[in-house]
Amino acid sequence: MSKILIIAEHDGTSLNISTAKCVSCAQAIGGEIDIAVLGNGVDAVAAETAALDSVNKVIAVNAEHLAAPLAVNWASEVLALSADYSHLLGPSTTFGRDLMPRIAALCGVNQVSDIMEVDGAYAFKRPVYAGNAIVRVEPASDSKVVATVRTASWKAAGSGGNASVDPVNASRSPAAHTRYVGLSSEGGERPDLQSAVKVVSGGRALASEENFELIYQLADKIGAGVGASRAAVDAGYCPNDMQVGQTGKIISPDLYMAFGISGAIQHVTGIKDAGTIVAVNKDSEAPIFEVADIGLVADLFNVIPELEGLLG
Amino acid sequence: MKILVGIKRVVDYNVRIRVLPDGSGVDTDGVKMSVNPFDEIALEEALRIKEAGKADEVIVVSAGGDECQQQLRTGLAMGADRAIQVQTSEALQPLSVARVFQKVIEREDPGLVILGKQAIDDDNSQTAQMLAALWDRPQATFASSMEINGESATIIREVDAGLETIEIDLPAVVSVDLRMNEPRFVKLPDIMKAKRKPLEVLSLEDLGVAVTDQIAVSHFTPPPQREKGIIVEDTAQLVQELKNRGLL
Numbered sequence: 001m002s003k004i005l006i007i008a009e010h011d012g013t014s015l016n017i018s019t020a021k022c023v024s025c026a027q028a029i030g031g032e033i034d035i036a037v038l039g040n041g042v043d044a045v046a047a048e049t050a051a052l053d054s055v056n057k058v059i060a061v062n063a064e065h066l067a068a069p070l071a072v073n074w075a076s077e078v079l080a081l082s083a084d085y086s087h088l089l090g091p092s093t094t095f096g097r098d099l100m101p102r103i104a105a106l107c108g109v110n111q112v113s114d115i116m117e118v119d120g121a122y123a124f125k126r127p128v129y130a131g132n133a134i135v136r137v138e139p140a141s142d143s144k145v146v147a148t149v150r151t152a153s154w155k156a157a158g159s160g161g162n163a164s165v166d167p168v169n170a171s172r173s174p175a176a177h178t179r180y181v182g183l184s185s186e187g188g189e190r191p192d193l194q195s196a197v198k199v200v201s202g203g204r205a206l207a208s209e210e211n212f213e214l215i216y217q218l219a220d221k222i223g224a225g226v227g228a229s230r231a232a233v234d235a236g237y238c239p240n241d242m243q244v245g246q247t248g249k250i251i252s253p254d255l256y257m258a259f260g261i262s263g264a265i266q267h268v269t270g271i272k273d274a275g276t277i278v279a280v281n282k283d284s285e286a287p288i289f290e291v292a293d294i295g296l297v298a299d300l301f302n303v304i305p306e307l308e309g310l311l312g
Numbered sequence: 313m314k315i316l317v318g319i320k321r322v323v324d325y326n327v328r329i330r331v332l333p334d335g336s337g338v339d340t341d342g343v344k345m346s347v348n349p350f351d352e353i354a355l356e357e358a359l360r361i362k363e364a365g366k367a368d369e370v371i372v373v374s375a376g377g378d379e380c381q382q383q384l385r386t387g388l389a390m391g392a393d394r395a396i397q398v399q400t401s402e403a404l405q406p407l408s409v410a411r412v413f414q415k416v417i418e419r420e421d422p423g424l425v426i427l428g429k430q431a432i433d434d435d436n437s438q439t440a441q442m443l444a445a446l447w448d449r450p451q452a453t454f455a456s457s458m459e460i461n462g463e464s465a466t467i468i469r470e471v472d473a474g475l476e477t478i479e480i481d482l483p484a485v486v487s488v489d490l491r492m493n494e495p496r497f498v499k500l501p502d503i504m505k506a507k508r509k510p511l512e513v514l515s516l517e518d519l520g521v522a523v524t525d526q527i528a529v530s531h532f533t534p535p536p537q538r539e540k541g542i543i544v545e546d547t548a549q550l551v552q553e554l555k556n557r558g559l560l
Contacts, residue, residue: 011473070478071441071444071451071453072444072450072451075445093472094453094454094469094470094471094472095471095472097437097453097454098441098451098453098454098471099441100441101406101437101438101439101440101441101442101445102441102442102444102445102451103445104407104438104442105407105410105441105442105443105445105446106445108407108525109407109525110405110406110407110438110525110526110527111406111436111438112527113435113436113437113438114435127435127535128433128434128435128532129323129329129338129432129433129435130432130435131535132328132329132338132534132535133329133331133338133532133533133534133535134532134533134534134535135529135530135531135532135533136529136530136531137527137528137529138527138528138530139527139528140525140527143525175450176481177449177450177480177481177484178450178451178478178479178480178481179478179479179480180476180478181466181476181477181478181479182476182477183471183473183474183475183476183477184474184475184477185473185474185475192472192474194472195472198559222560240490240491240494241456241470241490241491243490246325246432247325247349247350247432247490248490254559255554255559264326265326265327265328266325266326272535272538275559276554276557276559277538277541278550278554280550289541289543291538291541292541293538293539293541293542294541294542294543294544294550294553294554295541295542295543295544296543296544296545296546296547296549296550297543298546298547302547303547303550306546306547306548307547307550307551310547310548310551311551311560
């Protein structure tokens with residue numbers, strides 16, 4: 001039977017939903033599920049974790065040097081806990097993508113990245129080429145599986161559980177060569193592109209940085225994050241970090257509204273997982289209409305003011 | 313200080329990916345191949361560090377068949393001083409690539425290794441972290457800015473919650489994100505010059521790396537297609553449609 005250890009993601013005060021999604025993936029693998037909560041003063045987070053469905057036990061490791069999730073310190077601590085487990089899972093967020101490969105290397109195995117489906121305890125499906133192909137990956141069944149879980153593919157497990165919490169002392173000393181300085185949140189009031197429920201995006205047709213203001217205004221009106229095509233970024237209408245696409249951000253909002261975006265392959269790759277895609281473009285032949293759920297062939301410079309008017 | 317930069321040959325980001333009918337992989341026949349875009353950003357950063365007088369030499373390294381020499385030449389044309397090809401006909405997975413880099417590090421003794429945050433073909437995003445683990449050195453992944461201060465570096469990392477700042481002692485491994493910089497264009501005279509720059513070819517045996525623990529990869533399939541959408545006539549209809557779907 002599989003013995004699965006999930007590494008919890010949290011900010012010190014509450015559990016990130018990505019952990020509950022890892023639990024769903026672990027349920028699909030089947031077996032005993034433990035969760036490690038590392039940090040400093042994590043009792044509340046550990047209690048929250050213990051309430052997740054089908055968790056056997058929570059291992060709480062408190063130490064000052066684990067307060068920030070520095071991969072170097074966390075990886076050696078997880079390694080110390082890992083001996084009895086067949087599977088080590090973390091979310092495919094920046095947290096898990098930073099940490100899990102370091103653990104995998106210490107275990108001497110390649111990592112299975114971005115599990116989207118479980119075919120068996122040692123067989124998984126994952127996306128490659130930015131989701132343009134799906135592959136089956138099979139690590140050796142006599143080796144430890146270290147994997148990240150693609151959070152967009154899994155529902156969060158419920159929280160009707162009541163697992164025990166085992167406090168464990170940190171067994172490794174901190175690495176002196178890496179020092180945490182701090183975290184700053186960006187973007188002010190506007191939702192973060194990666195986690196926004198709605199995203200309004202502009203393309204080359206905006207034609208200038210000034211015109212791009214239209215996109216910001218509409219986004220603020222409906223509480224959306226702001227994205228852009230590579231063409232708009234290359235033309236200097238908006239900053240680099242707003243680029244949506246294969247070489248930019250791959251996002252999955254409930255609503256994605258593309259204004260004046262032609263729909264180059266590399267852009268479409270970044271929005272494939274969106275719930276509803278709206279495309280507004282003057283050119284009825286634009287490839288964006290092939291993936292749009294709702295298309296409107298019209299000039300964005302007319303549509304955006306009309307939209308604002310209709311939305312009051 | 314020397315800087316090592318990893319270069320991977322990948323299907324160009326603008327190519328429409330076609331899965332082969334037998335599910336053995338994706339079609340690369342006659343398809344445009346390029347330097348992995350994140351690796352270009354890694355190289356650009358290394359070149360800027362050298363141009364700022366904080367590094368003496370930039371070495372581009374790739375593991376692959378002879379065809380990857382083309383991407384190494386692109387790296388040399390961008391401004392790298394020399395190139396190392398680690399020859400292999402097998403598609404190495406991240407742990408093997410990390411082992412290759414570890415051996416190259418033993419030979420070259422760099423102060424910094426800069427890699428792309430992921431390759432746009434297998435999207436694994438593992439090599440930098442694995443190399444840092446094997447080398448027992450700091451890792452700074454998904455970096456959007458870095459500043460070298462003598463024996464250490466201050467790195468800003470793009471994380472889901474915002475921007476994280478860390479300080480690392482050198483030598484270290486940094487993996488770069490999109491926002492780090494915009495890579496320079498290669499000019500024709502630089503391409504000519506690049507042909508005369510040294511490109512060393514090593515085998516896995518030369519480095520003493522055995523390829524083990526590869527994960528079996530099979531059954532390539534196209535992703536599920538989105539259902540065909542509708543076309544609305546005007547903005548009012550668009551708003552109505554979004555309201556009907558509970559999106560506004």
